[in-house]
Amino acid sequence: MTVKRPGRKAVWGACAVLAGVLLAGLTASVLLGTVTVSADAVARIVAWHLTGQGEPTWSASQDTVVWNLRLPRALLAALVGAGLAVSGAATQALVRNPLADPYVLGLTYGAAVGAVAVTVTGIAPLGGASAGVAAFLGALCAFAVVYALARAGGALAPLRLVLAGMAVTYALSGVTSFLVLQADDPGTTHSVLFWLFGSLAEADWASLGLPALVLAATMLALLAQARPLNALLLGDETAAGLGVPAARLRRHLFLLVALLTGVMVALAGGVGFIGLIVPHAARLLVGSDHRGLLPVAALAGAAFLVLVDIAARTALHPQELPVGVVTSVIGAPLFLWLVHTRARDTTGL
Amino acid sequence: MTSLILRDVHVTIGTTPVVTGVSLTAPSGGRVGIVGPNGSGKSTLLRAVYRHLPLAGGSITVGGEDLWALTPRRAAQLVAALPQETRSDFDVTVWEMAAMGRTPHKRPFAADTERDVAVVADALAHAGVAHLAGRRFTTLSGGERQRVLLARALAQQAPVLVLDEPTNHLDVRHQFDLLGLVTSAGTTVVAALHDLNLAAAYCDHVYVLAAGRVVADGPPYEVLTPELVREVFGVDAHVTSVPGTDAPHLILRPAAGGPTTR
Numbered sequence: 001m002t003v004k005r006p007g008r009k010a011v012w013g014a015c016a017v018l019a020g021v022l023l024a025g026l027t028a029s030v031l032l033g034t035v036t037v038s039a040d041a042v043a044r045i046v047a048w049h050l051t052g053q054g055e056p057t058w059s060a061s062q063d064t065v066v067w068n069l070r071l072p073r074a075l076l077a078a079l080v081g082a083g084l085a086v087s088g089a090a091t092q093a094l095v096r097n098p099l100a101d102p103y104v105l106g107l108t109y110g111a112a113v114g115a116v117a118v119t120v121t122g123i124a125p126l127g128g129a130s131a132g133v134a135a136f137l138g139a140l141c142a143f144a145v146v147y148a149l150a151r152a153g154g155a156l157a158p159l160r161l162v163l164a165g166m167a168v169t170y171a172l173s174g175v176t177s178f179l180v181l182q183a184d185d186p187g188t189t190h191s192v193l194f195w196l197f198g199s200l201a202e203a204d205w206a207s208l209g210l211p212a213l214v215l216a217a218t219m220l221a222l223l224a225q226a227r228p229l230n231a232l233l234l235g236d237e238t239a240a241g242l243g244v245p246a247a248r249l250r251r252h253l254f255l256l257v258a259l260l261t262g263v264m265v266a267l268a269g270g271v272g273f274i275g276l277i278v279p280h281a282a283r284l285l286v287g288s289d290h291r292g293l294l295p296v297a298a299l300a301g302a303a304f305l306v307l308v309d310i311a312a313r314t315a316l317h318p319q320e321l322p323v324g325v326v327t328s329v330i331g332a333p334l335f336l337w338l339v340h341t342r343a344r345d346t347t348g349l
Numbered sequence: 350m351t352s353l354i355l356r357d358v359h360v361t362i363g364t365t366p367v368v369t370g371v372s373l374t375a376p377s378g379g380r381v382g383i384v385g386p387n388g389s390g391k392s393t394l395l396r397a398v399y400r401h402l403p404l405a406g407g408s409i410t411v412g413g414e415d416l417w418a419l420t421p422r423r424a425a426q427l428v429a430a431l432p433q434e435t436r437s438d439f440d441v442t443v444w445e446m447a448a449m450g451r452t453p454h455k456r457p458f459a460a461d462t463e464r465d466v467a468v469v470a471d472a473l474a475h476a477g478v479a480h481l482a483g484r485r486f487t488t489l490s491g492g493e494r495q496r497v498l499l500a501r502a503l504a505q506q507a508p509v510l511v512l513d514e515p516t517n518h519l520d521v522r523h524q525f526d527l528l529g530l531v532t533s534a535g536t537t538v539v540a541a542l543h544d545l546n547l548a549a550a551y552c553d554h555v556y557v558l559a560a561g562r563v564v565a566d567g568p569p570y571e572v573l574t575p576e577l578v579r580e581v582f583g584v585d586a587h588v589t590s591v592p593g594t595d596a597p598h599l600i601l602r603p604a605a606g607g608p609t610t611r
Contacts, residue, residue, distance in 0.1 A: 096436065096438060097438060098438060098439055223457075223458065224457035224458060225457070227449075227452045227455055228452065230445075230449060230452070231449055231452050233436070233438070233439045233441070234435050234436055234437070234441075234446075234449070235432075235434050235435055235436035236401065237396065237399075237401050237430075237432035237433070237434050237435075238430075238432055238434070238435050238436075240396075240399055240400050240401035240421075240430070240432075241399040241400075241401070241425065241428075241429065241430030241431075241432055241502075241511075242425055242449060242450070242452040242453055242505070243420075243421045243422040243423075243424060243425025243426070243452060243453035244421065244425075244452065245400075245421045283439070283440060287440060287441070287442065287445065288439040288440050288441055288445070289445060
């Protein structure tokens, strides 16, 4: 009897479509905004900066808006979206729960305490970069605490990870609220809240290198482990039988997730729901095999956040919304719909 | 063909010694059953063989190679396992599930080769689940799931196959089917079994475990005696034989005079 391998779900197709959406989103993001710049001018500005070709016929403010504000911001949105989505996919394998996101590990509020402490106290030894650096350090501290709490006999048990992450999240969200209430200056409170809900407003060219590097490195490390990650989904015993030491893999995975989430959160604040919704949607498209899931989730996350950022900038123009608010407002109903269809699919209800 | 040899194996969970000095030999191509009451250490012993639990003492060799001195990947090329628990919180198709058996044969970034595809297709066909290849694992019945998991273990192409209570939750016919498939695969088989009669029918050598030690071993008709069953399991047994074979068959009933304690 011969068996035909069932048709592989179209990973390449999904990647091609998502890459197209991402490119269209990036283009729209650079074209749209308060200052009107014609598409033609945008194209010439970008071409001039990239190749040095062409005559500068545009104003200095147009140049600044397109090249120094919109383009880096759109690219940061793509990087952060991709980073959070990949981080979410990895977290779901780490705690073996398709409904987990990187924030259950307590990293976000660790970052929040760091950033808010700098903003509220005004102590900024590193100048403008202080909040970001403090956020990253805060995320790493939260990571260390969760790691220590979740460690039992050298292994990181999924349930212990989630419980430790939740405990740390609650404790740190209390600290964050306290710090915010201590700030009597409404401007400070506003900027803190803006950070908590996620913002890409700080984007500039200098802020793109680090997330790009970290995203590329962690993506490579995760893809190298794609088959062991698949085995991890089946439980520690089965993984062991397939030559995958679950305890060791989970430690690597936690480190990668902490690094990736820490960097993204430090740059863009608490952008919610991408880490949960996007990997989930990617699974619906291409299945649970990480070899296809990780690239599809990365592209989908990038495209999603670029589009969300356009909405955040333009929906209540001239006021700007925090991107996290938009992702949550779009994300929550989408999530409920996914849970609903998933429950129907697996239980036959 | 390759033999599996356990020498004086100790396994400790937390600080509790669960397996204390088990020696066991599964000759090449042999079919070895491990029986014993709940908590006797059957699963724990097997978990040390497929490297889920570390050894606290003793050694395990496959074809002369020290299993615990190998990399996890290499060890899984020698021993395939069908553990009791396989989680399925994530959507996985039957094909993907069986293809995971190739994991220990693949290096990072290596793509599936034609040979991988052929091996997985053969394994599914041997386990009789080729027609389910496109289905989602979670939608299968208990009997189908167990056969898909067996296909995964077969796709691993390891000379030793370890099974932990493979017939749990299966009806009588599926129990026979599964053990028939396992014993016809031609590998060295070590299986923990609850059902003494299945052990008697499908194994050529039986080890009886109690409180983490081997209390008896040998061919089923020598080992599964009324005296041993009463002593180890605390029930009365009447031994007959399966017509047309030399396999013993046990008729079990509650011990006369109520439960016994050893």
